[in-house]
Amino acid sequence: xxxxxxxxxxxxxxxxxxxxxxxxxxxxxxxxxxxxxxxxxxxxxxxxxxxxxxxxxxxxxxxxxxxxxxxxxxxxxxxxxxxxxxxxxxxxxxxxxxxxxxxxxxxxxxxxxxxxxxxxxxxxxxxxxxxxxxxxxxxxxxxxxxxxxxxxxxxxxxxxxxxxxxxxxxxxxxxxxxxxxxxxxxxxxxxxxxxxxxxxxxxxxxxxxxxxxxxxxxxxxxxxxxxxxxxxxxxxxxxxxxxxxxxxxxxxxxxxxxxxxxxxxxxxxxxxxxxxxxxxxxxxxxxxxxxxxxxxxxxxxxxxxxxxxxxxxxxxxxxxxxxxxxxxxxxxxxxxxxxxxxxxxxxxxxxxxxxxxxxxxxxxxxxxxxxxxxxxxxxxxxxxxxxxxxxxxxxxxxxxxxxxxxxxxxxxxxxxxxxxxxxxxxxxxxxxxxxxx
Numbered sequence: 001x002x003x004x005x006x007x008x009x010x011x012x013x014x015x016x017x018x019x020x021x022x023x024x025x026x027x028x029x030x031x032x033x034x035x036x037x038x039x040x041x042x043x044x045x046x047x048x049x050x051x052x053x054x055x056x057x058x059x060x061x062x063x064x065x066x067x068x069x070x071x072x073x074x075x076x077x078x079x080x081x082x083x084x085x086x087x088x089x090x091x092x093x094x095x096x097x098x099x100x101x102x103x104x105x106x107x108x109x110x111x112x113x114x115x116x117x118x119x120x121x122x123x124x125x126x127x128x129x130x131x132x133x134x135x136x137x138x139x140x141x142x143x144x145x146x147x148x149x150x151x152x153x154x155x156x157x158x159x160x161x162x163x164x165x166x167x168x169x170x171x172x173x174x175x176x177x178x179x180x181x182x183x184x185x186x187x188x189x190x191x192x193x194x195x196x197x198x199x200x201x202x203x204x205x206x207x208x209x210x211x212x213x214x215x216x217x218x219x220x221x222x223x224x225x226x227x228x229x230x231x232x233x234x235x236x237x238x239x240x241x242x243x244x245x246x247x248x249x250x251x252x253x254x255x256x257x258x259x260x261x262x263x264x265x266x267x268x269x270x271x272x273x274x275x276x277x278x279x280x281x282x283x284x285x286x287x288x289x290x291x292x293x294x295x296x297x298x299x300x301x302x303x304x305x306x307x308x309x310x311x312x313x314x315x316x317x318x319x320x321x322x323x324x325x326x327x328x329x330x331x332x333x334x335x336x337x338x339x340x341x342x343x344x345x346x347x348x349x350x351x352x353x354x355x356x357x358x359x360x361x362x363x364x365x366x367x368x369x370x371x372x373x374x375x376x377x378x379x380x381x382x383x384x385x386x387x388x389x390x391x392x393x394x395x396x397x398x399x400x401x402x403x404x405x406x407x408x409x410x411x412x413x414x415x416x417x418x419x420x421x422x423x424x425x426x427x428x429x430x431x432x433x434x435x436x437x
Contacts, residue, residue: 003414003425005402006383008432011255015427017242019044019071019235020263021420023200023293025052025097026174027075027233030204032061033105033181034077036230042070043235046392046420051093055102055115060084079227080182085111089150092117094348094419097171099149100129104175107138108182109155116150120348120390126151128166129175136161136179136189160187160223167343168316170197170267173219177201181210183223193217195313198267203292207231236263236295241421243271243321244396245431247328249300250280251404257431259298263290270318272298274325278305278332307334307377315340323397326355329375330364331404342371348419349391358386358398362405383407392419399428 024044029052031038043049053063053073060083062076083105092098092115099115103126106113116122127147130140139154140146160183165172173191178201180189196217205212205221208228213220242259249257264272264284275282281301288295305328310318318325322341329336344351356368361384365376383405388395395416402409417424 001415017237020238031075034230038230048095090115100171104178106153162190164192168195168197174201250303271321305332307336311339332377339372381405383409388413
């Protein structure tokens with residue numbers, strides 16, 4: 001699908017982003033292995049989180065839709081050992097979170113399973129989750145010397161492990177913590193990271209009665225005597241989805257956007273910190289808490305942005321927002337350097353290479369680095385024919401770029417937004433005063 005985008009005369013209104021993807025995945029998975037029944041309200045509507053539900057149902061979990069707006073499901077937990085051996089290959093679609101977290105779960109089950117995904121997911125690195133789970137006693141095998149999916153998993157008894165991750169990764173950390181639930185009192189699980197990554201798994205396990213302690217970038221889980229207790233979850237709006245509206249509101253010359261009920265977990269708010277540092281007229285209002293997760297309303301208005309450096313421990317807190325931050329940097333005065341972000345090369349696409357390619361088409365002065373991008377801002381973007389390369393975050397970032405560029409931008413593969421934000425273009429249309437063609 002192609003979308004044509006022109007700069008509208010104004011960008012104004014309110015928008016509520018879809019439920020947080022990361023929290024939705026975890027609410028479904030952790031309540032599935034819990035004891036009891038839980039309701040998950042505002043479950044993320046995209047294809048990635050649907051893949052998690054499909055895999056859990058194939059493992060014998062009863063998951064029932066009970067409302068459409070906001071999307072709400074009921075999950076009947078089967079307990080730590082109540083999963084059923086699937087009679088077919090599990091399909092994680094495009095979702096690395098689904099594959100990696102379920103690998104941690106399946107490693108501790110008493111049966112055999114195979115999990116695969118689409119072509120993009122089958123090219124993403126899985127050795128990083130296989131290795132620590134093997135050290136915990138898991139039997140997991142993959143293609144290309146156990147580095148790529150499909151993954152074959154023969155579940156068995158696991159034990160605790162003290163492990164240092166080579167890169168900060170909430171997915172690998174979460175897979176290990178889930179596996180640690182099945183260690184049958186055979187030692188605690190300790191995960192050490194080089195920087196703090198998103199902590200939704202830790203927060204949710206604590207709310208479910210599991211003893212999890214966090215000291216900086218070190219997380220320790222004590223194996224529980226029984227299954228966690230199911231908990232109802234109200235999922236906040238996804239800050240990664242909100243990021244597009246925050247950047248659009250800051251960049252457009254006539255804008256005021258309010259983004260409602262958005263998660264502001266401090267391990268995810270790098271986008272807010274960077275935009276404020278760049279001079280964005282951005283406010284955090286009406287702060288409250290949903291299920292141990294901080295939530296707020298965000299208000300942004302037209303701003304004059306200046307360049308900044310983005311790297312180090314900040315990267316895990318905004319890794320998914322780098323594409324749209326790169327758009328912001330194109331119009332900011334000065335030179336922005338994004339570094340320490342080599343993880344972008346093994347996302348749904350090589351986001352570093354494709355960001356440079358697509359923004360260059362729009363007249364941006366961008367230079368590729370092995371682990372990031374140099375962006376010399378202060379100029380104007382111009383409309384161009386661009387491609388999402390099948391990457392949802394690229395599609396949405398290019399939509400923002402088109403809305404602040406001179407002339408018309410045509411985005412090929414605009415339907416990629418379905419992965420995480422199916423209503424993106426509808427919300428876009430509501431915020432701009434002249435509709436998309």
